[in-house]
Amino acid sequence: MYFLFNVIPCVLDEYILQYIYAYDWNNFFRLTAVALFATIIARWTIAFVKQIRLRLPPGPYGLPFIGCLPWLYRGSPHSWYLTWAKRYGNIFSLRLGNSLVVCISSANILRDVFNKSDSIGRPKTPLNNLLGGYGIILSEGILWKKQRQFVLDKFRALGVRLWSRQKFENCIIDEVQEMVTEIAVKEEQPQDPVLVLGRHIHNVICQLMMSYRFVDGDPQFQAFNALVTRGMQLFGSVHIGEHLPIYMRLPGKKAVLKEIKANLDKISSFHEAHLISRIEMRKNSSMDYTPEDLLDYYLQEMYKGVDGGELQTVLEDKEKVKQAVQVMNDLFSAGMETSRTAIVWLLLMMIREREVAAKVREEMSGAVEPGQLVTLDYRLQMPYMEAVIFETLRITCIVPLGTAHVNTSDWNVEGYTVPAGTTLVPLINKINMDPELFPEPEKFIPERFLENNRLSLPDHFIPFGVGRRICLGEQLARMELFIFFSNLMNNFDWAIPEGDEVPGLEGTYGTIHMPLPFKVIFKKWP
Numbered sequence: 001m002y003f004l005f006n007v008i009p010c011v012l013d014e015y016i017l018q019y020i021y022a023y024d025w026n027n028f029f030r031l032t033a034v035a036l037f038a039t040i041i042a043r044w045t046i047a048f049v050k051q052i053r054l055r056l057p058p059g060p061y062g063l064p065f066i067g068c069l070p071w072l073y074r075g076s077p078h079s080w081y082l083t084w085a086k087r088y089g090n091i092f093s094l095r096l097g098n099s100l101v102v103c104i105s106s107a108n109i110l111r112d113v114f115n116k117s118d119s120i121g122r123p124k125t126p127l128n129n130l131l132g133g134y135g136i137i138l139s140e141g142i143l144w145k146k147q148r149q150f151v152l153d154k155f156r157a158l159g160v161r162l163w164s165r166q167k168f169e170n171c172i173i174d175e176v177q178e179m180v181t182e183i184a185v186k187e188e189q190p191q192d193p194v195l196v197l198g199r200h201i202h203n204v205i206c207q208l209m210m211s212y213r214f215v216d217g218d219p220q221f222q223a224f225n226a227l228v229t230r231g232m233q234l235f236g237s238v239h240i241g242e243h244l245p246i247y248m249r250l251p252g253k254k255a256v257l258k259e260i261k262a263n264l265d266k267i268s269s270f271h272e273a274h275l276i277s278r279i280e281m282r283k284n285s286s287m288d289y290t291p292e293d294l295l296d297y298y299l300q301e302m303y304k305g306v307d308g309g310e311l312q313t314v315l316e317d318k319e320k321v322k323q324a325v326q327v328m329n330d331l332f333s334a335g336m337e338t339s340r341t342a343i344v345w346l347l348l349m350m351i352r353e354r355e356v357a358a359k360v361r362e363e364m365s366g367a368v369e370p371g372q373l374v375t376l377d378y379r380l381q382m383p384y385m386e387a388v389i390f391e392t393l394r395i396t397c398i399v400p401l402g403t404a405h406v407n408t409s410d411w412n413v414e415g416y417t418v419p420a421g422t423t424l425v426p427l428i429n430k431i432n433m434d435p436e437l438f439p440e441p442e443k444f445i446p447e448r449f450l451e452n453n454r455l456s457l458p459d460h461f462i463p464f465g466v467g468r469r470i471c472l473g474e475q476l477a478r479m480e481l482f483i484f485f486s487n488l489m490n491n492f493d494w495a496i497p498e499g500d501e502v503p504g505l506e507g508t509y510g511t512i513h514m515p516l517p518f519k520v521i522f523k524k525w526p
């Protein structure tokens with residue numbers, strides 16, 4: 001203590017502080033400013049020369065070391081990407097911390113590059129690394145390829161098809177019927193559409209994955225939802241670390257990463273508990289039972305002989321339970337929020353576009369009685385209804401920046417070099433609002449998706465992405481949107497409570513573009 005409080009200050013005072021007192025600080029600050037300025041100029045020159053020499057796509061140079069990160073985190077990243085796309089064209093590049101990013105806003109270029117076999121990588125960020133390459137969304141190589149084929153085949157086998165009388169349609173119908181009854185009980189009261197839809201959309205995926213559904217007021221469902229909401233907040237709070245790993249070393253960030261991991265573990269433990277209890281249930285039965293859900297199919301794979309199963313070769317290298325559980329986590333996270341948000345936007349669009357709503361009802365009245373159950377059988381008789389669904393997906397653009405890909409070898413795209421390891425971002429929102437592709441893009445015109453009174457989707461319309469990693473749940477999403485929306489329209493009309501403002505289309509932008517919170521009052525229709 002004596003040493004700490006007496007000796008050290010004396011030494012400091014004598015030998016160091018005198019220099020500090022004597023130092024010309026004005027000079028120091030001036031020198032620092034000059035050094036900083038010189039570094040910025042040097043880095044810009046290097047970036048400029050690199051861009052020319054390597055023939056990288058044009059784009060903003062940003063700041064040394066951090067690139068364009070400050071732009072993206074000072075306002076909405078989406079609007080910056082749109083601004084740059086307008087300035088630099090359909091393909092431009094920028095640096096975000098350590099990553100070179102190439103943004104593409106032409107559906108044709110995207111189709112070309114995302115169909116290449118070496119376009120299926122995913123960015124290696126600290127957050128992505130937490131999942132260790134398990135699952136589907138962030139897996140790569142042969143594991144991803146086999147897994148994706150397997151899940152697509154099993155979805156089809158379970159009846160996830162857009163055509164009528166498929167067995168999975170009944171699961172969606174059960175949820176819709178229960179939802180309609182619940183809404184009717186609270187008719188004329190303001191209701192939050194996110195809550196009205198939440199459990200039912202969740203149940204559709206849970207049924208497909210593990211034949212399970214949450215009942216009204218289930219505390220487990222609330223706990224699960226709380227975990228997902230907290231997870232999203234945590235991800236948002238360390239988003240910069242995706243591109244700047246050093247950021248994750250700042251005080252407090254490690255604790256956030258730890259909490260994210262704990263949160264993911266808790267979400268996984270829910271799916272894992274189902275897997276374990278199914279293993280117990282099937283233990284004594286022979287393995288040739290008829291699979292009822294995705295879990296059953298995975299279980300069969302896990303217990304087939306080493307050479308017997310479709311997935312054996314890839315599952316052998318991974319912890320099987322962990323892989324199956326992460327696939328379920330992925331399907332849940334990719335499929336729940338997207339479909340629910342799309343239906344919430346549809347509800348809002350029908351409030352904003354009254355003439356369109358009247359036309360939907362006119363078309364519907366030619367095919368079904370009011371209040372009658374609308375099934376996929378009626379899809380072909382209701383092309384306008386489907387055109388409204390797609391026009392909503394276009395104008396609201398639910399997944400505005402798709403999911404980033406990474407190329408695993410050097411490319412030449414439109415005369416530019418795209419070096420291996422580049423993060424590729426599809427600007428779906430820019431494509432959707434391109435006046436050359438969609439005349440008067442800010443107007444809601446479902447007729448743009450009709451030709452001779454039949455649904456017609458142009459190649460440049462890619463709400464579910466494009467190429468090898470195109471949305472795996474597209475068919476399921478289209479089934480859900482049609483059945484939920486058509487039955488809501490055939491049972492209710494809805495409006496914003498008096499005095500509340502009708503939300504605009506700006507909404508909030510994260511991975512998913514959501515409308516600002518609003519309430520609706522449902523009234524029985526007609």
Ligand code: HEM
Binds near residue numbers: 330
């Ligand atoms: C309106 C609803 C939906 C929209 C707009 C949507 C859109 C997208 C988009 C843009 C992608 C990125 C494609 C890419 O990486 O290039 C994607 C991927 C994916 N989606 Fe969807 N999606 C929807 C619903 C669903 C549903 C219901 C499921 C669940 C079954 C699902 C499962 C997935 C999966 C697993 C991927 C990753 C595919 C892979 O990495 O191979 N999506 N989705």
